[in-house]
Amino acid sequence: MDWYPWGEEALQAAREQDKPILLSVGYSACHWCHVMERESFEDETTAAYMNEHFPRIYRTAREKLQESDAFFDVVYENPEFRAAIKKRVLEDCASGDPDRMRWDDIPIERAGEETTYISARNVMIPASGLMISAVWDVTDRKRAEEALARSEQRHRTLFESAPDAIFIQTDGRFAYLNAACAHLFGAESAAEMLGRPVLDWFHGKYRESVRQRIRTLNEERRQVPLAEEAIMTLKGETVPVEVAAVPFETDGKNGALVFMRDIRYRKQAEAERERLLSAIEQAEEIVVIAAADATIQYVNPAFERISGFSRAEAVGQTPRILKSGKHDNAYYAQMWRTLTSGQTWRGRFVNKRKDGALFTEEATISPVRDANGQIVNYVAVKRDVTRELELEQQLRQAQRMEAVGRLAGGVAHDFNNMLSVILGHADMALETIPETDPLREDILEIQKAGDRSAALVRQLLAFARKQTIAPKRLDLNDTIGGMLKMLSRLIGEDIDLLWKPSMDLWPVKMDPTQIDQILANLVVNSRDAIAEVGKISIETANVQFDEEYCARHAGFVPGCYVMLAVSDDGSGMEKEMLTSIFDPFFTTKPHGKGTGLGLATVYGIVKQNEGFINVYSEPGKGTTFRIYFPRLREENFTPEETLPQAGVRSGTETVLLVEDEKQLLRFATRLLQDLGYTVLASDTPREALRLAREYPGQIDLLISDVVMPEMSGRDMWNELLAVRPGLKCLFMSGYTANAIAHRGVLDEGVHFLQKPFTRQALASKVRETLEA
Numbered sequence: 001m002d003w004y005p006w007g008e009e010a011l012q013a014a015r016e017q018d019k020p021i022l023l024s025v026g027y028s029a030c031h032w033c034h035v036m037e038r039e040s041f042e043d044e045t046t047a048a049y050m051n052e053h054f055p056r057i058y059r060t061a062r063e064k065l066q067e068s069d070a071f072f073d074v075v076y077e078n079p080e081f082r083a084a085i086k087k088r089v090l091e092d093c094a095s096g097d098p099d100r101m102r103w104d105d106i107p108i109e110r111a112g113e114e115t116t117y118i119s120a121r122n123v124m125i126p127a128s129g130l131m132i133s134a135v136w137d138v139t140d141r142k143r144a145e146e147a148l149a150r151s152e153q154r155h156r157t158l159f160e161s162a163p164d165a166i167f168i169q170t171d172g173r174f175a176y177l178n179a180a181c182a183h184l185f186g187a188e189s190a191a192e193m194l195g196r197p198v199l200d201w202f203h204g205k206y207r208e209s210v211r212q213r214i215r216t217l218n219e220e221r222r223q224v225p226l227a228e229e230a231i232m233t234l235k236g237e238t239v240p241v242e243v244a245a246v247p248f249e250t251d252g253k254n255g256a257l258v259f260m261r262d263i264r265y266r267k268q269a270e271a272e273r274e275r276l277l278s279a280i281e282q283a284e285e286i287v288v289i290a291a292a293d294a295t296i297q298y299v300n301p302a303f304e305r306i307s308g309f310s311r312a313e314a315v316g317q318t319p320r321i322l323k324s325g326k327h328d329n330a331y332y333a334q335m336w337r338t339l340t341s342g343q344t345w346r347g348r349f350v351n352k353r354k355d356g357a358l359f360t361e362e363a364t365i366s367p368v369r370d371a372n373g374q375i376v377n378y379v380a381v382k383r384d385v386t387r388e389l390e391l392e393q394q395l396r397q398a399q400r401m402e403a404v405g406r407l408a409g410g411v412a413h414d415f416n417n418m419l420s421v422i423l424g425h426a427d428m429a430l431e432t433i434p435e436t437d438p439l440r441e442d443i444l445e446i447q448k449a450g451d452r453s454a455a456l457v458r459q460l461l462a463f464a465r466k467q468t469i470a471p472k473r474l475d476l477n478d479t480i481g482g483m484l485k486m487l488s489r490l491i492g493e494d495i496d497l498l499w500k501p502s503m504d505l506w507p508v509k510m511d512p513t514q515i516d517q518i519l520a521n522l523v524v525n526s527r528d529a530i531a532e533v534g535k536i537s538i539e540t541a542n543v544q545f546d547e548e549y550c551a552r553h554a555g556f557v558p559g560c561y562v563m564l565a566v567s568d569d570g571s572g573m574e575k576e577m578l579t580s581i582f583d584p585f586f587t588t589k590p591h592g593k594g595t596g597l598g599l600a601t602v603y604g605i606v607k608q609n610e611g612f613i614n615v616y617s618e619p620g621k622g623t624t625f626r627i628y629f630p631r632l633r634e635e636n637f638t639p640e641e642t643l644p645q646a647g648v649r650s651g652t653e654t655v656l657l658v659e660d661e662k663q664l665l666r667f668a669t670r671l672l673q674d675l676g677y678t679v680l681a682s683d684t685p686r687e688a689l690r691l692a693r694e695y696p697g698q699i700d701l702l703i704s705d706v707v708m709p710e711m712s713g714r715d716m717w718n719e720l721l722a723v724r725p726g727l728k729c730l731f732m733s734g735y736t737a738n739a740i741a742h743r744g745v746l747d748e749g750v751h752f753l754q755k756p757f758t759r760q761a762l763a764s765k766v767r768e769t770l771e772a
Helices: 007-015 017-025 053-059 061-065 069-073 079-095 137-159 177-186 206-216 264-282 299-305 329-340 386-432 439-463 476-481 483-491 512-529 547-552 598-609 664-676 685-694 713-723 758-771
Strands: 029-032 047-050 102-108 118-125 130-137 165-170 173-177 224-231 238-250 253-262 286-290 296-299 345-350 358-369 375-385 472-475 495-500 508-510 534-545 558-566 613-617 621-632 655-659 678-682 701-705 728-733 752-754
Touching: 017 483, 047 177, 053 061, 053 118, 061 069, 069 079, 079 102, 102 238, 118 137, 137 558, 165 177, 165 238, 177 472, 206 238, 238 264, 253 752, 286 299, 329 358, 386 439, 386 664, 386 758, 472 476, 472 512, 476 512, 476 534, 476 558, 483 495, 483 512, 483 752, 508 512, 512 534, 512 558, 512 598, 512 621, 534 728, 547 758, 598 613, 598 621, 655 664, 655 685, 655 713, 664 758, 678 685, 685 713, 701 713, 701 758, 713 728, 728 758, 752 758
Parallel strands: 495 534, 655 678, 655 701, 701 728, 728 752
Antiparallel strands: 029 047, 029 130, 102 118, 118 130, 165 173, 165 253, 224 238, 238 253, 286 296, 286 375, 345 358, 358 375, 472 508, 534 558, 558 621, 613 621
């Protein structure tokens, strides 16, 4: 009985019936009365003695416990449990094994009361049949253990059911892994990973930092911050993870509780989002995201570049910051009706940049819905089409020019043939009619009408860039300086003409007659725009255009240019009118005061010389035309030999004349014969080839129309050269097409006489060609 420090005293007390000692024992204790049969406690189980704690433990009055003949019947109400207890007591007492006399965590259940728990240490006294019990209440401990067990089960359930990986490491090895962690490492169960070094399963790139973190956790007992690392699975795959850890003690060992989240899908989403954002950030198109109330939440760099507003200036504002006033309220109302109904809106805006300049956008705006179908955002993808519209305008202009050019070409050929005959015969008639003859005035009127008709045809050809030109190296300052007196006469005395030449002006390569045409047309227009008194300015300057400037100005090409500007302080023009001023036959002048070809002619000349033209005008403030001609690089220029000028010169050479217009053929034959030349005349190329083969003498010069039915003048000359090597040629035409000129510029070495021509012009060109 030495395993109870109070056992001997209790036994002695029992023998001596020493109740006071029993009652003084700190535990609840009693000894039961003599049992008639040791094998059963069912006959009598009266508690003979008990101390004061005993009734409290069993929650039964002392008197009832002492008066009862069946102790177990009173204490254990549940029949089944009571029977089990009696059976256990019988078997334990009969065994004689002291260890079986230790009863722990026995429940005491009473109807309507909370279950309590007791533990007992019992001693049987064989001689007397008495059993002494020390009983104590373990309800609090039991409940604490149950609570702990429940808590542990909850945490285990929490850990095991957690979607994130959780493991415990001690001494740098896996001591526990939840199912998610085992799965993350590619293990079938946590047992595969237990005991393995944690460090071995981190990617080599991160092992040193992981080693330091383990040291901080295990030795310094400090929490480590959240970190992104990568682990290696049992299959050798690399998985990016997010890791957090706190110090943790288990089984008396320092370690760490580690939380690990698989972030590969987040990384993929981030990479996808980064690609999407990068695409939006680098897109040429404007992207704007706005809230449901139209507040701007995001703009991409294209918005900043095109609108001039920075992201910081735009975010928090509404798209009204771009409003130009070019659309009425109904336009915007219709757009919002479309968007708020959940549909996509497509259309164009004329918006205003931060600097006030207008630009046109093609926009597609779509509503963005959340999971509940509510519109939470609007996304707009917009493209600046300002330059495209300008190019479209230029294309339409070019198409109109091409149409007029075809018309002009068709008209010019036949019309100039007729004008040559009319003007030629008028010249000859004037040479024979005396000054006093009244008929002379009529012929002069015919000649003036012919000259005006010829000038109109030249304007049409200039506009259509079909005018035949012979470009030369020009200093615009010198060329314009020589025209100032003529221009002053055009504008009259009430208008001041200001000339502002730039020093060290670069040279250009142009036909000087085209500069005359440009200035005459622009100055006359300026004169007509000035009501009474005013001023017209002409100035020159060297300018350079870079790629950035040309990107903002349709049709411009980077390079060096010479600027010619003509400005006036006249009535000016509305912006809408500026889009039509270069159209053929467009005029703002009263009927009969203009042909509508002046500015069209200027435009054609500028384009024929690969230049640009800009117009700036405001009503009541005047107009400025700025024209830019390409700079002539001196290293690319070969000076032309200048032949001495002379009066009407004759000759005795033999000329083969080919012209399909018979009236003009007869007229030109007569002029050449009057000048002393022998003329072989033909109205078809085939006839001319026959004459050239059969004529026994030398043929010194071919004078040919360019455009003829059977073949062009150029092709005929090429065939004649096979029969008459070295044969020189003078082409004449009212419209050269591309037979002898490219873009209206004569091919090198080609001699040309523009129809209609005078007797002196023909004589001069013939001698020039023969002597070249």
